[in-house]
Amino acid sequence: MDSISVSEVTVIGRTHLGFMHSFRQPFSGVPMSPKFCSSRVEGPRAISSSDTNTKSQFAYGERIAATSSDSGYKINGVNLKSRTLISSVKEGLLLDANDDAYGGVIVDPEKLPSLMMFCGFLQEGFEYHHAEKGYVMLTYWIPEEEPSMLPANASHQVGVGGFVLNQHKEVLVVQEKYCAPSITGLWKLPTGFINESEEIFSGAVREVKEETGVDTEFLEVIAFRHAHNVAFEKSDLFFICMLRPLSDKIIIDSLEIKAAKWMPLVEFVEQPMIREDKMFQRVIEICEARLSHRYCGLSPHQLVSTFDGKPSSLYYNVVDDDHDPSNSNCNTDFL
Numbered sequence: 389m390d391s392i393s394v395s396e397v398t399v400i401g402r403t404h405l406g407f408m409h410s411f412r413q414p415f416s417g418v419p420m421s422p423k424f425c426s427s428r429v430e431g432p433r434a435i436s437s438s439d440t441n442t443k444s445q446f447a448y449g450e451r452i453a454a455t456s457s458d459s460g461y462k463i464n465g466v467n468l469k470s471r472t473l474i475s476s477v478k479e480g481l482l483l484d485a486n487d488d489a490y491g492g493v494i495v496d497p498e499k500l501p502s503l504m505m506f507c508g509f510l511q512e513g514f515e516y517h518h519a520e521k522g523y524v525m526l527t528y529w530i531p532e533e534e535p536s537m538l539p540a541n542a543s544h545q546v547g548v549g550g551f552v553l554n555q556h557k558e559v560l561v562v563q564e565k566y567c568a569p570s571i572t573g574l575w576k577l578p579t580g581f582i583n584e585s586e587e588i589f590s591g592a593v594r595e596v597k598e599e600t601g602v603d604t605e606f607l608e609v610i611a612f613r614h615a616h617n618v619a620f621e622k623s624d625l626f627f628i629c630m631l632r633p634l635s636d637k638i639i640i641d642s643l644e645i646k647a648a649k650w651m652p653l654v655e656f657v658e659q660p661m662i663r664e665d666k667m668f669q670r671v672i673e674i675c676e677a678r679l680s681h682r683y684c685g686l687s688p689h690q691l692v693s694t695f696d697g698k699p700s701s702l703y704y705n706v707v708d709d710d711h712d713p714s715n716s717n718c719n720t721d722f723l
């Protein structure tokens with residue numbers, strides 16, 4: 389941090405993560421490393437939703453203090469009265485800020501006086517929250533007597549595996565170019581990670597296409613696995629998806645994949661690594677149960693929740709509202 393040089397603030401961002409709001413500042417010296425900071429106002433929960441986005445100032449000094457609301461209250465031991473007065477205890481630097489809906493303030497980065505401000509943020513007890521390409525987010529929870537309510541950084545990665553079976557009861561399998569020595573030579577399902585803002589159903593189709601060149605149609609999530617500390621200390625949600633092949637020609641992605649082929653399901657299951665692996669055994673059993681209609685997976689249904697107004701995919705599998713079992717995709721034949 390200390391070696392970063394100053395450049396002008398060019399972007400104001402506002403990232404909403406529950407209680408967190410933030411701002412960005414790219415610096416020269418470090419390729420596009422805007423900083424996010426977040427803060428929360430101490431004192432009575434005086435900021436109602438009607439106070440949201442009212443103009444405040446956020447003070448930075450050797451201690452941090454901020455205010456909102458017309459009624460006086462204390463921040464860092466300092467009595468504050470005015471909505472716009474924000475005072476630091478020692479330096480008294482004032483930053484323009486907007487109140488947020490959670491009793492916090494969003495500092496206007498365009499008004500930040502210098503980089504020292506940012507270096508100082510860490511010295512003042514701001515903590516790294518997370519980093520993405522192009523920014524680092526720092527947060528600070530002011531009320532010392534309260535535990536921080538800021539949501540933690542994302543804890544999971546989401547992976548998909550494609551179970552693609554053709555009419556000859558052959559499953560589409562790959563050998564990975566880079567893998568643990570213990571699975572070298574294993575013919576496995578194509579797997580990969582979901583991209584940001586990508587759906588599970590389209591991510592599975594994309595991964596299969598990228599690795600094998602085969603076009604598919606998503607059918608159902610058959611099962612998912614939840615495991616911890618899988619990569620970069622993140623937990624892992626792995627969705628095993630049944631896909632229907634729409635083409636059969638294999639063109640591998642030679643960067644990631646050593647080989648791919650259509651393999652008879654019985655041969656696939658007979659591989660020692662698969663036979664000895666309880667999870668894969670169970671996955672195969674579930675897939676076979678699905679093929680014989682003894683089991684039904686989850687299919688995505690698009691809807692918008694009024695809760696957050698976001699278009700969403702709800703994965704479920706029940707008979708439709710008219711209670712007509714023929715409307716359930718459990719009856720769909722995959723082969």
Ligand SMILES: NC(=O)c1ccc[n+]([C@@H]2O[C@H](COP(=O)([O-])OP(=O)(O)OC[C@H]3O[C@@H](n4cnc5c(N)ncnc54)[C@H](O)[C@@H]3O)[C@@H](O)[C@H]2O)c1
Binds near residue numbers: 566581624
């Ligand atoms: N691969 C398997 O056999 C397997 C088995 C069970 C579950 N899964 C699940 O599949 C999902 C995807 O996992 P995966 O094994 O396909 O992903 P992966 O580890 O193969 O990573 C996907 C891609 O990222 C690259 N990559 C990953 N880490 C790298 C690094 N440190 N440096 C350079 N490149 C790197 C890989 O080469 C690969 O191209 C996860 O949810 C996982 O739990 C995979």
